[in-house]
Amino acid sequence: MAENTLFGEIRRMARTSGAVGGIAARVAGERYLGIKTDKSAHANDLKAILGGLKGPMMKVAQFLSTVPDALPEEYAAELATLQSNAPPMGWAFVKRRMTAELGPQWQSRFKEFGQEACAAASLGQVHRGTLHDGTEVACKLQYPDMPSVVEADLKQLKIGMSLYQRMDRTLENGDVFEELRDRLREELDYTREAAQQRLYGIMLAGDKLVQVPVPVMELTTRRLLTMTWLPGRPLMRRLEEDPPMEERNIYAAGLFQAYYKPLYNYGVIHGDPHLGNYLVRKPEGEDAGGINLLDFGTIRVFAPHFIAGVIRLFEAVRDHDEEKARHAFEEWGFRDLSKEMMGHLKRWAEFLYEPLIEDRVRPIQNLDDLQLGRRVAESVHKGLRAESARTGKSVRIPREFPLMDRAAIGLGSAFSRLRAEQNWHRMFNELIADFSEEKLAERQAAALIEAGVPATAAVPPVPA
Numbered sequence: 001m002a003e004n005t006l007f008g009e010i011r012r013m014a015r016t017s018g019a020v021g022g023i024a025a026r027v028a029g030e031r032y033l034g035i036k037t038d039k040s041a042h043a044n045d046l047k048a049i050l051g052g053l054k055g056p057m058m059k060v061a062q063f064l065s066t067v068p069d070a071l072p073e074e075y076a077a078e079l080a081t082l083q084s085n086a087p088p089m090g091w092a093f094v095k096r097r098m099t100a101e102l103g104p105q106w107q108s109r110f111k112e113f114g115q116e117a118c119a120a121a122s123l124g125q126v127h128r129g130t131l132h133d134g135t136e137v138a139c140k141l142q143y144p145d146m147p148s149v150v151e152a153d154l155k156q157l158k159i160g161m162s163l164y165q166r167m168d169r170t171l172e173n174g175d176v177f178e179e180l181r182d183r184l185r186e187e188l189d190y191t192r193e194a195a196q197q198r199l200y201g202i203m204l205a206g207d208k209l210v211q212v213p214v215p216v217m218e219l220t221t222r223r224l225l226t227m228t229w230l231p232g233r234p235l236m237r238r239l240e241e242d243p244p245m246e247e248r249n250i251y252a253a254g255l256f257q258a259y260y261k262p263l264y265n266y267g268v269i270h271g272d273p274h275l276g277n278y279l280v281r282k283p284e285g286e287d288a289g290g291i292n293l294l295d296f297g298t299i300r301v302f303a304p305h306f307i308a309g310v311i312r313l314f315e316a317v318r319d320h321d322e323e324k325a326r327h328a329f330e331e332w333g334f335r336d337l338s339k340e341m342m343g344h345l346k347r348w349a350e351f352l353y354e355p356l357i358e359d360r361v362r363p364i365q366n367l368d369d370l371q372l373g374r375r376v377a378e379s380v381h382k383g384l385r386a387e388s389a390r391t392g393k394s395v396r397i398p399r400e401f402p403l404m405d406r407a408a409i410g411l412g413s414a415f416s417r418l419r420a421e422q423n424w425h426r427m428f429n430e431l432i433a434d435f436s437e438e439k440l441a442e443r444q445a446a447a448l449i450e451a452g453v454p455a456t457a458a459v460p461p462v463p464a
Contacts, residue, residue: 113139139226176397190225195451200296232292235280236417253422264431278293
């Protein structure tokens with residue numbers, strides 16, 4: 001088994017090393033030798049290579065495209081558009097995989113089981129089935145050899161990020177790599193994802209705007225996740241039909257609750273705000289206009305003091321309080337920030353929190369300028385680069401930061417595409433009205449124990 005895993009990693013690295021090495025060589029050539037290269041064209045080639053592979057490199061590329069200076073901006077911009085186009089496993093292969101997970105009589109455990117995959121993910125594909133009691137289910141079956149795929153991709157990623165870090169030391173991204181590594185390894189274990197799915201069911205219990213699938217544990221293994229089927233349509237497909245503003249606002253309220261109720265009440269965030277992870281329900285009936293939240297492989301649990309820092313940073317922006325902002329950035333994990341560097345980071349915080357400051361109904365941002373966020377980020381990074389060059393000091397990005405930043409950017413994009421208008425100020429303040437670290441710690445511990453979510457470096461140990 002170890003030999004197979006080793007050869008799997010070697011094969012994977014052979015297919016991606018040329019692309020990753022090409023990035024490093026081109027950037028190094030331009031920086032040290034003055035050789036001008038067409039990085040945009042090379043980024044497109046890299047996207048084509050990686051997009052055709054099963055596995056997590058696609059998700060890694062999408063993630064890194066939102067982390068300032070993890071990759072050269074031409075590569076980050078091109079890789080941000082990367083989507084999975086891996087061919088699905090055929091029926092003969094699916095049968096072998098299902099036999100390996102549930103035994104030779106696995107088909108007898110289903111009344112019906114669809115032979116064709118109905119959806120694809122970065123690590124597996126989904127088949128629709130029906131149990132003997134009539135329950136409709138979705139079965140997510142992991143692609144073969146994923147552990148070796150993940151490890152090979154992580155090795156390549158570490159090489160690429162390390163080389164780029166040596167060329168540009170403005171931001172230190174070592175903790176970003178560790179965060180990606182831990183989350184990707186966790187995603188391989190579907191029993192863990194089932195526990196995280198249960199966790200979201202607990203945190204969002206009674207919320208009429210959001211539904212979460214329920215895992216079927218007797219049909220779940222480390223490489224097979226069986227869960228209840230939630231009917232709905234992809235959010236983007238519904239938006240193409242130009243639904244009325246009232247319906248759009250309901251979807252926006254559901255997304256807000258799905259992400260921020262767990263964050264501020266339990267210190268938990270869904271780390272993959274990709275638009276493909278939302279289904280919308282019919283605008284009529286008992287569950288009118290709600291959303292279904294899918295894919296619980298990338299979940300981040302934060303220590304209560306970090307969530308306190310998130311709220312403190314909002315208060316600092318609201319109150320124009322420099323000292324409170326410094327304290328908040330320290331709680332986020334930033335260290336040894338000069339006044340100038342803190343000022344640059346605060347500009348980014350002001351952009352993110354600005355919709356929460358005004359007590360009025362409004363879009364999440366100016367819909368006539370959907371590139372404002374990118375320009376603000378570029379401006380902030382330009383300021384950090386200049387300050388780093390002046391002082392010789394770089395800024396270390398704490399590992400807690402990337403998923404928070406990614407969720408904020410991803411949700412802002414979703415709200416903008418919805419063209420939703422809400423009083424974001426009131427929605428936010430209702431969530432944090434009775435916040436305290438002690439209450440959050442108690443709720444978090446109880447929910448993690450009830451759901452059976454195992455502790456990791458990113459998940460604080462839960463008292464027995």
